[in-house]
Amino acid sequence: xxxxxxxxxxxxxxxxxxxxxxxxxxxxxxxxxxxxxxxxxxxxxxxxxxxxxxxxxxxxxxxxxxxxxxxxxxxxxxxxxxxxxxxxxxxxxxxxxxxxxxxxxxxxxxxxxxxxxxxxxxxxxxxxxxxxxxxxxxxxxxxxxxxxxxxxxxxxxxxxxxxxxxxxxxxxxxxxx
Numbered sequence: 001x002x003x004x005x006x007x008x009x010x011x012x013x014x015x016x017x018x019x020x021x022x023x024x025x026x027x028x029x030x031x032x033x034x035x036x037x038x039x040x041x042x043x044x045x046x047x048x049x050x051x052x053x054x055x056x057x058x059x060x061x062x063x064x065x066x067x068x069x070x071x072x073x074x075x076x077x078x079x080x081x082x083x084x085x086x087x088x089x090x091x092x093x094x095x096x097x098x099x100x101x102x103x104x105x106x107x108x109x110x111x112x113x114x115x116x117x118x119x120x121x122x123x124x125x126x127x128x129x130x131x132x133x134x135x136x137x138x139x140x141x142x143x144x145x146x147x148x149x150x151x152x153x154x155x156x157x158x159x160x161x162x163x164x165x166x167x168x169x170x171x172x173x174x175x176x177x
Contacts, residue, residue, distance in 0.1 A: 005029055006065050008073050009036060009102035009136050011056035012081040013089025017166055018059040021080050027067025032060040033142040036102050042140055051094040058102065060139055070108055074115040077101065079174050080166075083119065084127035091164040102136035109133065124173070 012018040015033035022031045035043050038055030048055045061073060087095045101116075103109040112133045120129050161167050 004064055004066060005062050006070070007104055008061040008063060008070060008108065009058050009104070009139060010061065010073075010077045011036065011058045011098060011100040011102070012077060013057065013097045013099065013166070014092050014160075014164070015057040015059050015142065017161055017164070018080060021076050022059060022061050022073065025063075025068050025072065025076065027064045028073075029062040029064060032062075034058050034060055035096075035140045035142060036137055037100065037134065041138075045142060048096050049094070051096055053096075055096060055140075056098050056100055057096055057142075058100075058139065060141075070111050071115065074101070074112060078115065078119055080170065081131070082169060082173075083116075083129045083131045084125050086130045090166045090169065099131040101131065101133045102139075103133060104136050109135070 010018060010022075019031040019033060022028050034057075035048050035053075035055040036058045038048070038053040040047060040053040040055070043053045043055050047053050048057065063070075063073065081099045082089060083099055085099070087093070087098050089097045089099065101112045103112050116129055116131065116133065119125075
Protein backbone atom coordinates (compact mmCIF):
# COMPACT_ATOMS: atom_id res chain seq x y z
CA UNK A 1 0.00 0.00 0.00
CA UNK A 2 1.35 3.39 -0.96
CA UNK A 3 1.70 5.89 1.87
CA UNK A 4 -0.74 8.21 0.12
CA UNK A 5 -3.49 5.63 -0.26
CA UNK A 6 -6.44 5.71 2.12
CA UNK A 7 -9.22 3.29 3.03
CA UNK A 8 -12.98 3.72 2.99
CA UNK A 9 -15.65 1.23 4.08
CA UNK A 10 -19.18 0.90 2.72
CA UNK A 11 -21.97 -1.54 3.52
CA UNK A 12 -24.42 -1.55 0.64
CA UNK A 13 -26.14 -4.90 0.78
CA UNK A 14 -24.55 -7.77 -1.09
CA UNK A 15 -20.84 -7.02 -1.39
CA UNK A 16 -20.71 -8.67 -4.82
CA UNK A 17 -22.69 -5.72 -6.17
CA UNK A 18 -20.63 -3.07 -4.44
CA UNK A 19 -17.18 -3.97 -5.79
CA UNK A 20 -17.76 -3.18 -9.51
CA UNK A 21 -18.85 0.48 -9.28
CA UNK A 22 -15.90 1.37 -7.07
CA UNK A 23 -13.33 -0.63 -9.02
CA UNK A 24 -14.41 1.23 -12.18
CA UNK A 25 -13.15 4.53 -10.73
CA UNK A 26 -9.74 5.92 -11.57
CA UNK A 27 -7.83 6.22 -8.33
CA UNK A 28 -9.36 3.16 -6.71
CA UNK A 29 -6.53 0.72 -6.15
CA UNK A 30 -8.83 -2.12 -5.11
CA UNK A 31 -12.02 -3.25 -3.45
CA UNK A 32 -12.06 -6.09 -0.94
CA UNK A 33 -15.22 -7.79 0.29
CA UNK A 34 -15.51 -8.41 4.01
CA UNK A 35 -17.46 -7.95 7.21
CA UNK A 36 -17.72 -5.18 9.82
CA UNK A 37 -19.85 -4.08 12.71
CA UNK A 38 -20.49 -7.31 14.56
CA UNK A 39 -19.50 -9.07 17.75
CA UNK A 40 -17.78 -12.21 16.42
CA UNK A 41 -14.06 -12.07 15.64
CA UNK A 42 -13.07 -13.41 12.21
CA UNK A 43 -16.61 -14.36 11.21
CA UNK A 44 -17.30 -16.69 8.31
CA UNK A 45 -19.85 -16.07 5.57
CA UNK A 46 -21.97 -18.86 7.01
CA UNK A 47 -22.01 -17.12 10.41
CA UNK A 48 -22.71 -13.66 8.99
CA UNK A 49 -25.61 -14.87 6.81
CA UNK A 50 -27.49 -16.01 9.90
CA UNK A 51 -27.80 -12.36 10.91
CA UNK A 52 -26.76 -13.29 14.45
CA UNK A 53 -23.19 -11.91 14.43
CA UNK A 54 -24.24 -8.31 13.86
CA UNK A 55 -21.87 -7.90 10.93
CA UNK A 56 -22.70 -6.22 7.65
CA UNK A 57 -21.33 -7.23 4.27
CA UNK A 58 -18.84 -4.46 3.47
CA UNK A 59 -16.43 -3.39 0.76
CA UNK A 60 -13.08 -1.97 1.78
CA UNK A 61 -11.98 0.58 -0.81
CA UNK A 62 -8.28 1.36 -1.12
CA UNK A 63 -7.97 4.65 -2.96
CA UNK A 64 -5.50 7.36 -3.91
CA UNK A 65 -6.99 10.65 -2.64
CA UNK A 66 -4.84 12.55 -5.14
CA UNK A 67 -6.85 10.92 -7.95
CA UNK A 68 -10.31 10.25 -6.48
CA UNK A 69 -11.82 12.06 -3.51
CA UNK A 70 -13.72 10.56 -0.61
CA UNK A 71 -16.67 12.71 -1.71
CA UNK A 72 -16.63 10.95 -5.09
CA UNK A 73 -16.65 7.58 -3.32
CA UNK A 74 -19.65 8.71 -1.28
CA UNK A 75 -21.50 9.66 -4.45
CA UNK A 76 -20.83 6.23 -5.96
CA UNK A 77 -22.05 4.61 -2.73
CA UNK A 78 -25.34 6.54 -2.62
CA UNK A 79 -26.00 5.83 -6.31
CA UNK A 80 -25.64 2.07 -5.80
CA UNK A 81 -27.99 1.47 -2.86
CA UNK A 82 -31.52 2.09 -1.66
CA UNK A 83 -30.75 4.32 1.36
CA UNK A 84 -34.36 4.08 2.58
CA UNK A 85 -34.27 0.31 3.13
CA UNK A 86 -33.68 -0.73 6.75
CA UNK A 87 -31.87 -4.07 7.16
CA UNK A 88 -32.26 -5.17 3.57
CA UNK A 89 -31.19 -4.28 0.06
CA UNK A 90 -33.43 -5.44 -2.74
CA UNK A 91 -33.82 -9.26 -2.62
CA UNK A 92 -31.34 -9.64 0.27
CA UNK A 93 -33.00 -9.43 3.68
CA UNK A 94 -31.34 -9.23 7.09
CA UNK A 95 -29.16 -6.86 9.11
CA UNK A 96 -26.09 -8.20 7.29
CA UNK A 97 -27.43 -6.41 4.18
CA UNK A 98 -27.97 -3.03 5.85
CA UNK A 99 -26.51 0.15 4.43
CA UNK A 100 -23.85 1.81 6.52
CA UNK A 101 -20.85 4.05 6.04
CA UNK A 102 -17.97 3.08 8.31
CA UNK A 103 -15.72 6.12 8.63
CA UNK A 104 -12.00 6.39 9.27
CA UNK A 105 -11.27 9.63 11.12
CA UNK A 106 -13.13 12.87 11.69
CA UNK A 107 -12.83 14.13 8.11
CA UNK A 108 -14.54 11.08 6.61
CA UNK A 109 -17.25 11.29 9.27
CA UNK A 110 -17.88 14.96 8.52
CA UNK A 111 -18.01 14.36 4.75
CA UNK A 112 -20.28 11.31 5.11
CA UNK A 113 -22.72 13.21 7.33
CA UNK A 114 -22.71 16.16 4.92
CA UNK A 115 -23.43 13.88 1.95
CA UNK A 116 -26.30 12.20 3.82
CA UNK A 117 -27.87 15.57 4.65
CA UNK A 118 -27.50 16.67 1.02
CA UNK A 119 -29.21 13.49 -0.17
CA UNK A 120 -32.03 13.96 2.35
CA UNK A 121 -32.51 17.57 1.29
CA UNK A 122 -32.41 16.71 -2.43
CA UNK A 123 -35.92 15.25 -2.28
CA UNK A 124 -34.77 12.28 -4.37
CA UNK A 125 -36.44 9.86 -1.96
CA UNK A 126 -39.91 10.08 -0.40
CA UNK A 127 -38.94 7.96 2.60
CA UNK A 128 -36.29 8.80 5.24
CA UNK A 129 -32.64 7.96 4.60
CA UNK A 130 -31.82 5.21 7.13
CA UNK A 131 -28.16 4.60 6.25
CA UNK A 132 -26.07 4.70 9.43
CA UNK A 133 -22.71 6.45 9.72
CA UNK A 134 -20.40 4.76 12.22
CA UNK A 135 -16.74 4.83 13.18
CA UNK A 136 -15.02 1.92 11.47
CA UNK A 137 -14.50 -1.12 13.72
CA UNK A 138 -12.32 -4.10 12.75
CA UNK A 139 -12.61 -5.24 9.13
CA UNK A 140 -12.57 -8.97 8.42
CA UNK A 141 -11.79 -10.09 4.88
CA UNK A 142 -14.41 -12.38 3.36
CA UNK A 143 -13.55 -15.75 1.91
CA UNK A 144 -11.59 -15.79 -1.36
CA UNK A 145 -14.53 -16.98 -3.47
CA UNK A 146 -16.35 -13.70 -2.68
CA UNK A 147 -13.49 -11.50 -3.91
CA UNK A 148 -14.13 -10.13 -7.42
CA UNK A 149 -17.12 -12.45 -7.72
CA UNK A 150 -18.47 -10.31 -10.55
CA UNK A 151 -15.34 -11.14 -12.57
CA UNK A 152 -14.89 -14.79 -11.61
CA UNK A 153 -18.57 -15.72 -11.98
CA UNK A 154 -19.72 -13.03 -14.40
CA UNK A 155 -22.78 -14.84 -15.79
CA UNK A 156 -24.00 -15.83 -12.33
CA UNK A 157 -23.34 -12.31 -11.05
CA UNK A 158 -25.28 -10.66 -13.91
CA UNK A 159 -28.26 -12.95 -13.32
CA UNK A 160 -28.18 -12.20 -9.59
CA UNK A 161 -27.83 -8.43 -10.08
CA UNK A 162 -30.83 -8.34 -12.41
CA UNK A 163 -33.03 -10.75 -10.42
CA UNK A 164 -32.32 -8.96 -7.12
CA UNK A 165 -34.07 -5.82 -8.35
CA UNK A 166 -31.00 -3.67 -7.71
CA UNK A 167 -30.26 -2.92 -11.36
CA UNK A 168 -33.83 -1.87 -12.15
CA UNK A 169 -34.12 0.30 -9.04
CA UNK A 170 -30.85 2.11 -9.74
CA UNK A 171 -31.77 2.73 -13.38
CA UNK A 172 -35.21 4.02 -12.40
CA UNK A 173 -33.87 6.20 -9.58
CA UNK A 174 -30.73 7.62 -11.19
CA UNK A 175 -31.08 6.95 -14.92
CA UNK A 176 -27.82 7.30 -16.80
CA UNK A 177 -26.58 10.23 -14.73
